[in-house]
Amino acid sequence: MSVEKETMTQSKSTDARRSWPDYTAVWRWHFYAGLFCLPFVCWLSLTGSIYLFRPDIEAWLDRPYESLHLDGPRAAPSSEARAAIAAVPGSVFSRYEPPATPTGAAQIVVGRDGHLFRVYVQPDTLRALKVERDDHRVMELVSHLHGELLLGDRGSMLVELAASWAVVMILTGLYLWFPRGATRLGGVLYPRVGRSGRPFWRDLHAVTAMWVSIVTLFMLLSGLPWASNWGKYLTWVRNHWSVTAGQPDWPVGTEAPLTLGTKSAPHSSMPGMTAAEMAAMAPPVAKSAPQSSMPGMTAAEMAAMAPPDAQGGRSLVQAFQALDKVVPLAARLRLPRPVWILPLPQGGQDWMISSQVQDRPLRVTYTVNPGTSRVTKIEDFDGENIVDKVVNVAVAAHEGQLFGRLNQAILLLTAAGLVLVSISGTVMWWRRRPASMLGAPRRAAQSSFSAMLAVVIAALALLLPLFGLSLLLVLAIDRTLLPRLPSARRWLGLAPPSAAGRCSNR
Numbered sequence: 001m002s003v004e005k006e007t008m009t010q011s012k013s014t015d016a017r018r019s020w021p022d023y024t025a026v027w028r029w030h031f032y033a034g035l036f037c038l039p040f041v042c043w044l045s046l047t048g049s050i051y052l053f054r055p056d057i058e059a060w061l062d063r064p065y066e067s068l069h070l071d072g073p074r075a076a077p078s079s080e081a082r083a084a085i086a087a088v089p090g091s092v093f094s095r096y097e098p099p100a101t102p103t104g105a106a107q108i109v110v111g112r113d114g115h116l117f118r119v120y121v122q123p124d125t126l127r128a129l130k131v132e133r134d135d136h137r138v139m140e141l142v143s144h145l146h147g148e149l150l151l152g153d154r155g156s157m158l159v160e161l162a163a164s165w166a167v168v169m170i171l172t173g174l175y176l177w178f179p180r181g182a183t184r185l186g187g188v189l190y191p192r193v194g195r196s197g198r199p200f201w202r203d204l205h206a207v208t209a210m211w212v213s214i215v216t217l218f219m220l221l222s223g224l225p226w227a228s229n230w231g232k233y234l235t236w237v238r239n240h241w242s243v244t245a246g247q248p249d250w251p252v253g254t255e256a257p258l259t260l261g262t263k264s265a266p267h268s269s270m271p272g273m274t275a276a277e278m279a280a281m282a283p284p285v286a287k288s289a290p291q292s293s294m295p296g297m298t299a300a301e302m303a304a305m306a307p308p309d310a311q312g313g314r315s316l317v318q319a320f321q322a323l324d325k326v327v328p329l330a331a332r333l334r335l336p337r338p339v340w341i342l343p344l345p346q347g348g349q350d351w352m353i354s355s356q357v358q359d360r361p362l363r364v365t366y367t368v369n370p371g372t373s374r375v376t377k378i379e380d381f382d383g384e385n386i387v388d389k390v391v392n393v394a395v396a397a398h399e400g401q402l403f404g405r406l407n408q409a410i411l412l413l414t415a416a417g418l419v420l421v422s423i424s425g426t427v428m429w430w431r432r433r434p435a436s437m438l439g440a441p442r443r444a445a446q447s448s449f450s451a452m453l454a455v456v457i458a459a460l461a462l463l464l465p466l467f468g469l470s471l472l473l474v475l476a477i478d479r480t481l482l483p484r485l486p487s488a489r490r491w492l493g494l495a496p497p498s499a500a501g502r503c504s505n506r
Contacts, residue, residue, distance in 0.1 A: 023176070024441055024442070024443075026172045026175050026176060027172075027176060027441045028440060028441045028443065028493075029168060029172045030169055030172035030173050030176060031429075031440050031441055032440065033165045033166070033168045033169035033172065034169050034173075034425055035429075036162065036165055037162050037165050037166040037169050038422045038425060038426065040159065040162035040163075040166070041162075041166060041418050041421075041422055042418070042419055042422050043149075044146060044159070044162075045415035045416075045418045045419050045422075046415070046419070047142055047145050047146035048146055048219075048411070048415060049411075049412055049415045049416075050142050051139065051142050051143060051146055051399065051400075052399070052400035052408045052411055052412060053400075053408065054139045054142075054143075054358065054399070055358060055401070057138065057139055058137075058138075058139055059100075061138060062100070062104075065099075065104060065105040065120045065129060065130070066099065066100050066101045066103070066104040066105070067101060067103055067104070068103050068104065068105060068122065068123070069103075070103055070123060070124045071124055071125075072124040072125075073124065074102075074123040074124060075123055075124065075126055076324050077096060077106065077323050077324055077327040078320035078321065078323050078324050079126055080096075080106045080108060080121045080123065080126065081093055081096060081108050081320060081323060082126075082320070083108075083119075083121050083126040083127075083128060084108035084110050084119035084121055084128065085108075085110055086128075087119050087121075087128035087131055088110050088112055088117045088119065088131060089112075090112050090113070091110035091111055091112035091117065092110060092111055092112070093108070093110055093319075094109040094110055094111050094116060094342065095108075095109045095340045095341060095342035096108055096109075096323060096327065096340075096341040096342065097109070097338055097339060097340060097341070098327060098330060098331065098339055098341070099123070100337060103123070104123075105120040105121055105122060105123060105129055106120075106121050106123065107119070107120055107121075108121060109134060115133055115134075115135070116133070116134040116135065117131055117132065117133060117134060118130075118131070118132055118133075118134045118137070119131050147159060147223075147226055147227075148253075152253075153228040153253045156226075156227050156228035156229075156253045157227070157228050157229050157466065159227065160224065160227035160228070160229055160230050160466050161466045161467070161470060163220045163223060163224065163227070164464035164466050164467035164470075165467060165470070166216075166220055167217065167220055167221070167460070167464065167467075168460065168467065170209075170213050170216060170217055170220075173206075173209050173213070174210065174213055176206070177206045177207075177209065177210050186203075187199075187202075187203045187206070187207065188207070189207065189210075190207060191203035191204050191207045191208070198428065198431060198432070201424050201427050201428045201431070202428060204420070204424045205421055205424035205425050205428060208417050208420050208421050208424070209417075209421045211417060212413075212414045212417035212418060212421070215410060215411070215414045216414060216418060218394075218397070218398075219398060219411070219414070221394075222391075222394035222395060222397065222398040223398055224464075225248070225250055225252070225391050225394075225395070226250065226251055226252065226253075226395075227252075227253065228252065228253030229253075229465065229466055230464070230465070230466070231248070231250075231252030231253060232252060232253075233465055234248075234391075235247075235248055235252065238387050243385050243386075244385045244386070244387045244388070248388065248391070249384075249388060249392075250360075250391060250392065250395055319343070321370075322349070322351060322370035322371075323341070323351075323370075325370040325371075325373065326341055326351045326353065326368060326370050327341060329353065329368055329370075329373055330353045333353060333366060335353065335354075335355035335357075335364060336355045336357035336359070336362050336363075337355070337357065338355075338356050338357070339353065339354065339355055339356070340352070340353075340354045340356055341353055341354075344367065349369060349370065349371065350367050350368060350369055350370075350376060351367075351368055351370055352365060352366070352367055352368075353365070353366045353368060354366070357401075358396065358399050358401040359396050359401040359402060360381070360392035360393070360395055360396045360401075361381040361389075361392060361393060361396060361402075362381070363380070363381065363392075364378065364379065364380040364381075365378070365379045365380075366378055367379075400412075436491070437490065437491055437493060438491055438492055438493055439493070440492060440493030440494075441493065442493060443493060443494055457471070478494065482494060
């Protein structure tokens with residue numbers, strides 16, 4: 001009778017362990033998600049830590065051009081723009097960025113052959129101090145390394161896939177960490193540093209991961225609107241309601257952000273590009289085109305430079321005269337830097353003065369009439385729809401700019417914690433890994449279907465489409481290909497315990 005009771009107790013215990021959420025099954029999800037995500041987590045933590053200090057780094061890099069010795073008065077902004085165009089032959093004007101100091105060099109962005117170039121102009125002699133590809137600037141490269149791995153939209157989708165599985169890794173990790181009957185805080189809220197071996201690495205991994213998990217989840221989810229696939233997914237969802245419809249004003253994948261212009265203004269097929277920038281990115285016209293008196297500019301490019309007015313055209317001289325009037329007006333507005341000054345996207349006489357500060361809720365764009373020096377329109381954070389407000393606040397916090405140094409400190413500590421979690425997790429896996437196997441947790445001999453698990457997976461797949469698609473691919477491979485490769489199944493830990501051999505528990 002005692003034997004029967006013991007058997008029944010064991011059977012009930014086994015059934016309880018198999019009920020959802022099953023500890024071993026959750027551990028397996030955590031293991032495979034971590035195995036895929038951890039290299040990306042380390043990479044994003046390192047590159048993201050650098051990007052947190054973008055304003056500081058760019059200010060340091062621009063410091064040699066902000067305290068120049070001037071032998072005479074500053075030249076007019078139009079003369080600086082002409083000098084920038086002459087420094088990049090064949091280019092056209094895109095935008096003007098005022099200097100940070102009275103003796104600083106203006107930065108003029110011009111375009112040629114599908115690329116934008118940034119020219120630093122000496123304000124008195126109009127000598128080009130520096131010319132560089134705008135997308136080759138240090139922090140632009142860091143941005144592309146962080147969000148796209150320098151692989152364009154494909155890299156963006158790969159980062160999005162890793163972020164999606166990282167969400168799964170964190171949720172399963174929190175379940176594994178959750179104390180079950182623990183009476184002490186050691187190993188739960190702080191690591192027991194006096195221990196050695198696997199217990200030490202387990203505490204270091206689990207406790208650190210717990211402390212950084214909430215911020216990490218926020219970082220992963222707030223970064224998704226930038227991703228090539230998820231960003232378009234969000235745009236598709238938000239465009240179902242008229243109040244939120246329209247092109248987002250943050251970059252999606254490798255597309256340019258809609259940082260300027262009214263939401264109601266007609267946009268080109270290239271999101272975020274102004275009329276002047278589109279002209280700048282266009283291929284050059286034939287060499288036989290009539291040349292203007294300005295070095296490097298063709299008649300067609302001159303026309304692209306100056307938005308047409310109601311009479312059907314406006315001369316390049318008039319456009320530069322407008323720039324001379326708009327720059328002093330921008331100085332009086334005292335917008336947070338960097339400030340962009342450029343013609344209105346849809347043409348006309350109006351120009352735009354826009355703050356591109358990384359703290360996005362502080363951004364504001366003024367539409368001004370150079371002839372009257374009047375502001376005709378203001379676009380700011382208060383005028384955005386609720387979706388754009390939420391995303392822009394999240395993006396500002398993601399970049400460490402929403403609440404100053406404290407924001408940067410929290411994210412920097414989180415990044416350091418994620419690197420520590422990745423290292424400790426790798427050490428734990430490597431120490432327990434059998435020589436002839438991957439070291440995944442053993443699969444149960446009999447797996448049971450759980451409706452609750454199906455609901456959770458379906459919800460995650462709906463929220464994270466790339467996760468859902470990749471999961472379907474993994475299931476297809478597991479059902480069709482791996483049954484024909486028993487050695488691969490054993491190495492991956494997919495075979496039941498009797499076939500896979502004994503593997504130590506966590």
